Amino acid sequence: MSKPRKPKGRPVSGWLILDKPVDFGSTEAVSKIKWLFDAQKAGHAGTLDPLASGMLPIALGDATKTVPYVMDGRKIYEFTVTWGEERTTDDLEGEATETSVNRPSEEAIRALLPNYTGVISQIPPQFSAIKIAGERAYDLAREGETVDIPSREVEIFRLTLIGCPDVNSARFEVECGKGTYVRSLARDFGRDLGCYGHISSLRRTFVAPFAEDMMVPLAELTALEAIEDKQERLAALDAFLIDTGEALSSLPHIAITEDQAHRLRMGNPILLRGRNAPVAEADAFATCFGKLVAIGEIGEGEFRPRRVFT
Template identity: 65%
Template sequence: MARRGKKKGRSVSGWVILDKPVGMGSTEAVAKVKWLYQADKAGHAGTLDPLASGMLPIALGEATKTVPYVQDGAKVYRFTVAWGEERSTDDLEGPVTRTSDKRPGEDDIRALLPKYTGVIMQAPPQFSAIKIAGERAYDMARSGEVVDIPEREVEIGRFDLLEMRPDGSTVFEIECGKGTYVRSLARDMGRDLGCYGHIAELRRTEVDPFTPEDFVTVPELELARFGEAGQAAWEEAGKPLLDFGAIDDLLIDTGAALECLPQVALSDDAAHRIRLGNPVIIRGRDAPVEAEEACATARGRLVAIGAIEAGMFKPKRVFAG
């Protein structure tokens, strides 16, 4: 008996800039968005812990090809550090491992911030998704194993103290590069201040090139998908899930992820040749002559990512028209 093939999803493409709620994992969020759009492909640009909220850029269809460019973008986090306890997970999820009665003053904290600004070396948390000998660090840590995770270089462009709260916790905001662990900052600062610390609240507010104006929530997506009556009433009425107009309107164009690259506008003929994998000569007075990576468009739509050599665009990754 022949096996049935897996049902193919829609070939919808674009970015959903999800305002992920606390309690939802990144994988769960991607699965939810993929289902709502009935998309054939989906992925995210940077894991956000279940206890964290905020910006989780989710790519659908052709946008999955642009994920690395968003992953490399600068990120902004707002977070609260609770002093006096260090925890195994460096956030509220894990048990307390160290305690202190000492609480830091504002001047002490501000004096410490320059140490954590710029290019620094950072040891990721024991409970992290980093792979050690092919195994996730959090899986090893959950089994009771002490994980030796080497320090690595990260960059923090801005580190601001926003508020000293009445309960003794401190609110910060940072702008940082790829691979920075905010939980590690709370842990290391707590040790430097001699009082220990862990993340009590964490929210990612920006992932370049996206901003808070791009946010969409799960309820907003569900409303666009099923209307005021909601999913249950839709399914009870036996309505086919075919109308995607309202939810598709919430997508951000795939090419938005490539604003960091030089932009090359092509004619329809040149775009056709590029989609066949052929190089084309770039015309125009302001056209770049050399670029390791550039983005080619036609009529405002993304055509390809490629290199420019001696005034010729050579495609490396082509997008469906």
């Protein structure tokens, strides 16, 4: 029987908070970071369109196990809507499908925003990653098909008009929950205001729990390719990584002993004792001397691991 193939790359783990440039796809960005860091595994926590810039959290190694917890986090976007055209992609890439000479007043825009705050119903764009009968909507759209995408509920925590640079555009900031399409907001704003509209710029500045000042420009990372010594180059890159456990900062936390850590890594539950021990939690994480050991659930006086970290 043949031996299992050894994974290519280093078993490096942690989060890189990339400041993704415009005209660079999310999958392309992950591939570039994986190659730069010579990592065995890599994945991202929430796609950014090629025309969008900003925060793209990329998980390396064991950090990929924490991606779902970042995907569920709140996000903040700054975006510009250009009035007068609705487009097939709801952004600059698409062709115009509707046009209007009407332009909304600042007062009309401000009056509209409360309608888009809270839990709202939203139809994703035709060019989106939503699956329709097993196929991505954007694949069907590229083949010329118009698909019926059902509406779904998303949550808008905060929506602010930053300003109107000119009569043809308006700038906004939105804090929203998982699954919100900002391109759909632009499309629906334009329809409600009777002038049509599309996204002309989009930047993500926050993905919970990562702060804006954690972002690293891609150019700063690629500049390190000039370091000829591989070990020195990788050490310089690794300095940008954030500990895997940072992704779980919103979850309940328990500190454990080395013996307990060993039990968890073997897949066994541990007993939780003490007056302040959590009683029941669907999701929690355990650390030993500050290092992430496991994610699991708490119940009946036990911590039961679901994912363990080496």
